[in-house]
Amino acid sequence: MITLTGFADEISADLKEQLDCLQSEGIRYLEFRGVWNKNVLDLTDEELAQVKEMLDERGVQISAIGSPIGKIKITDPFEPHIEKFHRAVQAAKYFGTRYIRIFSFFIPENEDPSVYRDEVMRRLKELVKIAEEADVILLHENEKEIYGDNTERCLDILTTCSSSHLRAAFDPANFVQCGVKPFDQAYGPLRPHVEYVHIKDALFADGSVTVAGQGDGQVPEVLAALKESGYTGFMSLEPHLQAAGTFQGFSGPDLFKEATGGLKKLLSDLNWSWN
DSSP states (O other): BBBEEEGGGGOSSSHHHHHHHHTTTTTOOEEEOOTTTGGGGGGGHHHHHHHHHHHHHOOOEEEEEETTTTTBBTOOOOOHHHHHHHHOOOOOOOTOOOOEEEEEEBTTTHHHHHHHGGHHHHHHHHHHHHHHHHHEEEEOOTTBTTTTHHHHHHHHHHHOOOHEEEHHEEHHHHHHHTOOOOIIIIHHHHGGGGEEEOEEEEOOTOOEEESSTTTSOOOOHHHHHHHHHHHOSEEEEEOOOSHHHHSSOOOOOHHHHHHHHHHHHHHTTTOOOOO
16 A cells, blocks of 8 residues: 655645645645745744644645755755755654655756766765764655756665665656656666655656656556555655646646546556555
């Protein structure tokens, strides 16, 4: 059995609307990226307390902090970013999750990522060290235009940093947008490192995002293989069906429900239970 969760800020900026939509779909977790048009790391202590009170009232828990850590240029100063990372750790502790989603830094356009490899690894190892001390788990998402955007460089990160506190968040649509076939070329090498799954699909033709199973992300094959391997973790809906930006996407409640329905159908086809 797997557990459904999702980026509820894709539903609405309003927390009540987020929770109403999740509840209507039987989803009891959310991946916390933002609310009230603010990123989770920019919320005050009072705002975090308000969120927690509403979540507790509705019986909803946080699956992961959907942080933007690592979504800066590799040439940008790193120290200010470390301060934001400490805030992410605080938020994870406050909401009772061990997971923090991260990235591996934007590479300058048209430049060879290998030029920046050492600096990427230095920064990630610093984040991992803090994660180990805080006993949280970093989930590296394969995002386009960062160092770890394809199979080889994701594997490079995970093996070079080599820590149980750095794992992979597998995102089929992001691989498609980088010209990688998610099941044929990424799943096998990365499966030993996968601890979390983002559910969205995309088309090779133009990179546009679709409901899971309607694109080129080989989502049915990925899900079947995950089930066969005994995966029992989170599957996080990140539909991006209306808009997809650098730091967040948006779908609205109707399209979010459509995305949820698409995933539920794929799970039903596999006779795979969810909660």
